[in-house]
Amino acid sequence: MNGDWLIRGRDGRLSVYLPTDDAVLCRAELGPGGPWDPPRRVGGDQKLRPGPAVGQGTDAYAHLAAWRPTKPGEAGLVHSTHFRPRLAALDWISIGHPDKSGDRTGTPAVTVDAQGRAHVFVRNGAGGVSMRGQKEVGGWGPWRDLKGREVEDRQAAVTGESGLVELYAAVPGAVLHWRQEKPGSVPVLEEALETPARPGTLYALATSADHTTLFYTDDTGDLCAWRPGTKPVTLLPSAGPGPVSAIRCRLDGHDCTLLAQRSAGGRVAFAAYPTEQESAGAWWTESGPQLPVDAVVALAVDADERVVAATSSPATGQLLITRRKDEPGLALEAWREV
Incomplete structure (x- = not known):
């Protein structure tokens, strides 16, 4: 799933979006901090292509985009809105193809502006x-060609605190913004x-009123942070080969950026530092059990403002959750399967 697949709804419940070969499944807490309901299919019975995306607006609504096969050798993008975790999401609606017709061209990315309008990007x-x-009065605007050349798959879309939409994409030897x-x-x-x-390692986060920060892994294996208008900063060696997940949260009264990544050894690695103060340094601390090689990690903050981490393995269907304990530092509860 491209985007933040672990989210907190406007009713305080956490939910997760889990891709399968031909669908997106949703699971949600029955109540904040409580047990979880069984998986439910998002958007009706339409069959999807692999590689969906999710984004969330300040209204806490989730917006999903995915490719749907239309006829042999062709596909089109579809969109669904999920207003509350325990309600059914809207049925998938067609939003077309960036080239008017053809097969799947890349993994979509979704973000939502301050007015609650979804923006879908795709190579x-x-x-x-x-x-x-989306238009402010309803419906969708036309497809816009933003240009670029040799853009790699899995772009990172983000909305800044200003409410303005941004996109980051890797190309050979560079990152475009x-x-x-x-x-x-x-x-x-x-x-x-x-x-x-490295393609597939981009993750963007709103980090202040004026900036978003892009996290990516360079060709030496280092995890870097970049805010447009400045030079990139090397944070620390990447814990593993995939992308990081990142959130802003308060740790011991300080505004911090928390990173999580599946480590090369198979566990979840965490690192935190004061937001936009990369010079303060960061280091990885591993937690939890050994995970399958396809496991991905996500972060969120729950209704009690506690950090929550989740891991999901598409191959096994295993979903693991942990929360921060009510004590100093980043002490976590035991990981549990839900």
């Missing part, structure tokens, strides 16, 4: 990026950072 057939956004100039406008390519970012 197009020419190797650039296309975007389609698009940003809206005003609400509702088409994002424009603002900067190209020359850096060897």
Whole structure:
């Protein structure tokens, strides 16, 4: 799942979105901090292609995008909105194809602006990026070609504290950054950072009123942080080969950025540092059991403002959860399967 697949709904319940070969399943807490319900299929019975994406707005609504087969050798993108974790999501609706027709072109990315409008990004057939956004009065605007060349799969879409939509994408030898100039406008390519970012490792987070921060792994295996307009900073060696998950949270009264990643050894590794103060340093601490090689990690903050971490393995269907204990530092409860 591309995006934050562990989220807190507006009723305080946590939910997770879990992809299968032809669907997206949702599970939700029956009550904040309580047991979880069984998996439910999102958006009806339509069959999907692998590689869905999810994004969440400040209204806490979840927006999902995925490819759906339309006829042999062709596919189109579909969108669904999920208002509350324990309610059924809306049925998938077609939002078309960035090239008007053809097969799947890449993994979508979704983010939601301050007005609650979803923006879906995807690599197009020419190797650039296309975007389609919801209108303020309902419906969808046209597909927009944002340009770019040789864009790698799995872009990172994010909405800043300003409410403006941004996108990061890796290309050979560089990272591209698009940003809206005003609400509702088409994002424009603002900067190209020359850096060897490994494809599939990008994760973006809003870190202040003026900035979003991109985390990525470079070709030496180091985890780096970059805010457009500045130079990238090497944080620490990457714990494992996949992307990190990151959230802002309060740890012992301080605004911190918490990172999590499946380590090369198979456990979950955590690292934290004061937000936007990479020079303070960070180091990994591993937690939990050994995980399957396909396991992914997600982070959220629950209704009690406690950090929650989850791991999911598509191959085994195993979902594990832990929460921060009510004590100093980042002490975690025992991991449990739900």
